[in-house]
Amino acid sequence: MQCLWARSSGLTSAPVTALITATGIGKSFNLRPVLREVSFSLAPGETVLLFGRNGCGKTTLLKIMAGIMRPERGQASLDRRELFTSDCRWRYDMIYLGHRPSLYPAFSARENLRLSLRLRRVGWDETSFQNLLERYGLSDREDEPVEVYSEGMLQRLGLIRLELSRWKLALLDEPTSALDADGASLLGETLARWRTAGRTVLFTSHDMLWGAEHADRALHLQRGRIASELASPTAPELLARLTGET
Amino acid sequence: MQTFHSIRRNQVLLAITLLFAAVNLWLIYEVAPVVAKQEMAQKIFYYHVPLAWNAFLGYTIVAVTAGLYLVKQDPKWDIWSLAAAEVATAFALLILMTGPIWATPIWGKSWSWEPRLTTTLVLFVIFLGYFMVREFAGPYERSSRYAAVIGILALIDIPLILTAVTWWAPEVQSHPQMEMANQPSAILRVFFFSLFSFTLILIYMLLYRRYVGALVYRRKIAQGEIDHV
Amino acid sequence: MAFLTILAKDIRLELRTRESLAAMVVFALTVVLLFAFAFDFTPALRGTFTPGLMWLTYFFVAVLGLLRVFGQEKQLEAYDLLLTAPVDRSLIYLGKSTAFLLLLLVAQLLSLPVFVLFLELPLAAAPGYFILILLVTDLAIAAVGGLVAGLSLRAPAGDTLLPIILFPLLTPILIAATKATSAALAGQPFAEWDFWIMLIITFFALFVLAGIFTFDYIAEQ
Numbered sequence: 153m154q155c156l157w158a159r160s161s162g163l164t165s166a167p168v169t170a171l172i173t174a175t176g177i178g179k180s181f182n183l184r185p186v187l188r189e190v191s192f193s194l195a196p197g198e199t200v201l202l203f204g205r206n207g208c209g210k211t212t213l214l215k216i217m218a219g220i221m222r223p224e225r226g227q228a229s230l231d232r233r234e235l236f237t238s239d240c241r242w243r244y245d246m247i248y249l250g251h252r253p254s255l256y257p258a259f260s261a262r263e264n265l266r267l268s269l270r271l272r273r274v275g276w277d278e279t280s281f282q283n284l285l286e287r288y289g290l291s292d293r294e295d296e297p298v299e300v301y302s303e304g305m306l307q308r309l310g311l312i313r314l315e316l317s318r319w320k321l322a323l324l325d326e327p328t329s330a331l332d333a334d335g336a337s338l339l340g341e342t343l344a345r346w347r348t349a350g351r352t353v354l355f356t357s358h359d360m361l362w363g364a365e366h367a368d369r370a371l372h373l374q375r376g377r378i379a380s381e382l383a384s385p386t387a388p389e390l391l392a393r394l395t396g397e398t
Numbered sequence: 399m400q401t402f403h404s405i406r407r408n409q410v411l412l413a414i415t416l417l418f419a420a421v422n423l424w425l426i427y428e429v430a431p432v433v434a435k436q437e438m439a440q441k442i443f444y445y446h447v448p449l450a451w452n453a454f455l456g457y458t459i460v461a462v463t464a465g466l467y468l469v470k471q472d473p474k475w476d477i478w479s480l481a482a483a484e485v486a487t488a489f490a491l492l493i494l495m496t497g498p499i500w501a502t503p504i505w506g507k508s509w510s511w512e513p514r515l516t517t518t519l520v521l522f523v524i525f526l527g528y529f530m531v532r533e534f535a536g537p538y539e540r541s542s543r544y545a546a547v548i549g550i551l552a553l554i555d556i557p558l559i560l561t562a563v564t565w566w567a568p569e570v571q572s573h574p575q576m577e578m579a580n581q582p583s584a585i586l587r588v589f590f591f592s593l594f595s596f597t598l599i600l601i602y603m604l605l606y607r608r609y610v611g612a613l614v615y616r617r618k619i620a621q622g623e624i625d626h627v
Numbered sequence: 628m629a630f631l632t633i634l635a636k637d638i639r640l641e642l643r644t645r646e647s648l649a650a651m652v653v654f655a656l657t658v659v660l661l662f663a664f665a666f667d668f669t670p671a672l673r674g675t676f677t678p679g680l681m682w683l684t685y686f687f688v689a690v691l692g693l694l695r696v697f698g699q700e701k702q703l704e705a706y707d708l709l710l711t712a713p714v715d716r717s718l719i720y721l722g723k724s725t726a727f728l729l730l731l732l733v734a735q736l737l738s739l740p741v742f743v744l745f746l747e748l749p750l751a752a753a754p755g756y757f758i759l760i761l762l763v764t765d766l767a768i769a770a771v772g773g774l775v776a777g778l779s780l781r782a783p784a785g786d787t788l789l790p791i792i793l794f795p796l797l798t799p800i801l802i803a804a805t806k807a808t809s810a811a812l813a814g815q816p817f818a819e820w821d822f823w824i825m826l827i828i829t830f831f832a833l834f835v836l837a838g839i840f841t842f843d844y845i846a847e848q
Contacts, residue, residue: 179539180537180538180539180622181537181538181539182537182538182539182618182622183538183539183615183618183619183621183622184621184622185622185623215848218707218710218711219710219711219847220707220710220711220847220848221847221848222539222543222844222847222848224471224539238715238716238843240713240714240715240716241713242713243711243712243713243714244713246711247711248707248711250704250707251704252703252704253703253704254703254704254705254706254707254708254711255703255705255708256636256640256699256702256703256705257702257703258640258643258644258699259639259640259643263639267632267636267708268708268712270632271629271632271633271708271709271712271713271714272712272713273628273713297643298703306703468841468844520795520798523795524792524795524796526791527788527791527792527795530788530791531778531782531788531792534782534783534784534787534788535778535779535781535782535783535784535785535788536781536782536783536848540781540782540848541782543844543845544778544781544782544845546844547774547778547841547844547845548778548792550837550841551771551774551796551834551837552796554833554834554837555796555799558799558826558829558830558833559798559799561799561826562798562799562800562802562803562826563799563802565802565806565822565823565826566802566806
């Protein structure tokens with residue numbers, strides 16, 4: 153146990169040219185520390201799995217990186233631009249997809265996406281929109297209000313939002329939780345495409361098989377720190393780390 | 399174990415505060431001349447006005463430390479802010495009590511919408527909301543930030559409330575303080591002594607409450623560490 | 628730009644659902660009915676009470692509107708979309724407060740006839756001044772309301788906390804708006820009550836600045 157802790161504080165495997173670097177992120181709820189000192193960095197084009205037991209702070213960490221939650225301690229920089237400051241330009245390069253997909257129920261898929269792109273100053277491209285609807289199986293539903301969508305459809309819509317937007321780093325919180333097998337494999341293909349395009353993805357998943365299959369690297373979040381990391385992880389390795397938690 | 403009163407500086411402060419309070423009582427009842435028309439009821443003037451001074455000084459400290467907390471994100475400022483909010487609200491409550499006690503014999507009714515008293519009442523209600531936000535607005539890290547914002551808004555609001563209430567009921571006047579300038583110097587000397595004495599009480603209460611606040615904060619941190627493992 | 632996008636989004640949402648506006652107008656009508664039964668005015672008293680009752684009603688209507696305009700950000704975590712967009716937090720405050728301001732104005736214009744008809748609000752006496760008072764008062768309500776609603780949006784007990792925080796902060800505005808409305812509709816010259824307008828404008832200016840500077844600390848979890 154001691155050695156794991158020691159290893160975490162002196163995290164060394166940072167890629168040489170990191171896209172994002174976070175150091176010493178700390179966050180408490182009612183003075184109970186959830187994140188103590190989280191430090192990590194991601195290289196361009198990496199697809200990285202963040203895993204750990206329920207309640208270990210995966211969602212909290214993603215929300216902090218996305219700028220939704222305010223950390224008490226720590227710094228981070230994305231492409232040499234400071235995060236957690238009042239300068240909001242770094243958010244052009246980062247996109248976040250949470251458990252729930254951030255949509256207005258009364259708006260249609262088209263309206264929701266147009267709004268999101270407008271806020272990020274990306275132009276609207278009807279052809280690619282139609283193609284993506286086709287690929288994610290939402291054709292002909294794009295003008296219905298999304299309140300009638302199922303959870304899985306909402307998640308697919310969230311993925312279309314990511315496809316249409318411009319970004320360098322995507323933070324995905326349990327992207328497969330509501331997806332069926334077809335949807336999960338579709339997301340797998342998309343992740344592979346993003347990797348070749350040099351886009352970085354940090355995602356969480358409770359599905360270790362799926363996670364291991366698509367991650368280049370895995371960060372183990374335990375006791376508020378990145379306790380260890382695995383290069384090209386396999387599902388048994390990940391499970392061993394999880395069950396080995398004391 | 400170290401307590402607030404085992405610190406030398408605080409013992410001295412307490413001794414001085416008590417001494418001044420005792421001398422203050424003696425001055426008010428034995429030395430200060432009795433005002434003809436009001437007789438003993440006038441004596442409350444030596445409490446009421448310093449209480450108001452303490453409350454509004456306290457609310458100013460709330461806003462200043464709240465601003466520092468938001469900018470520096472250091473919990474020590476939040477502990478100061480909460481201490482000042484509680485102490486100031488206690489003084490506000492005392493103003494709301496002593497006001498009617500004075501008004502009953504002088505005005506013949508216990509509550510009148512006198513501007514300063516009304517402003518204190520509104521502020522008191524704002525700070526009830528402030529404490530509710532601290533309790534009910536989510537985890538400490540978030541609710542303390544929200545409370546800080548309300549503390550700042552409250553200070554901005556004070557002059558506006560006072561102006562509005564003064565213009566609202568111009569017929570209601572005759573506050574103890576209104577006749578200050580016409581008071582004989584024997585009364586004024588006692589009054590300023592009382593003001594100073596009450597300021598000492600404010601400082602003492604503020605330091606004590608901050609000390610307790612810091613203890614509670616440290617204990618919660620320690621508890622959080624234990625629960626986490 | 629982002630300000631207009633957020634404003635347009637809220638207007639569009641309201642036009643799509645029309646829930647808030649309907650609720651606000653019907654609520655105003657209901658309250659007027661309750662007032663009429665509760666107070667049993669003699670005609671002479673009506674004139675003195677009506678401006679106060681009207682503003683009291685609009686304070687409650689404002690809370691309804693705020694709960695709607697800010698509440699819709701909570702469903703499906705839509706608020707995260709605004710927070711993760713490259714948009715300054717103060718523009719979220721200004722955009723949403725402006726949307727609320729427009730909503731409140733429309734709700735007031737639609738419910739004013741009720742006050743004229745049932746509580747004999749002498750609107751025809753000074754319609755121009757009345758519009759001026761309405762505008763500045765709504766600006767002040769929106770400046771504080773947007774800030775407090777942004778705060779209550781993130782709190783578990785936020786819907787209950789909203790009026791508890793908002794109303795005491797707004798007391799100077801209730802006094803000023805009521806006094807100014809009474810004076811204007813009684814035909815007093817502007818110079819005799821213009822200080823109320825000054826007070827409301829000062830209030831608005833101070834709180835909108837406070838909102839711009841503090842919304843950063845309120846928006847995030």
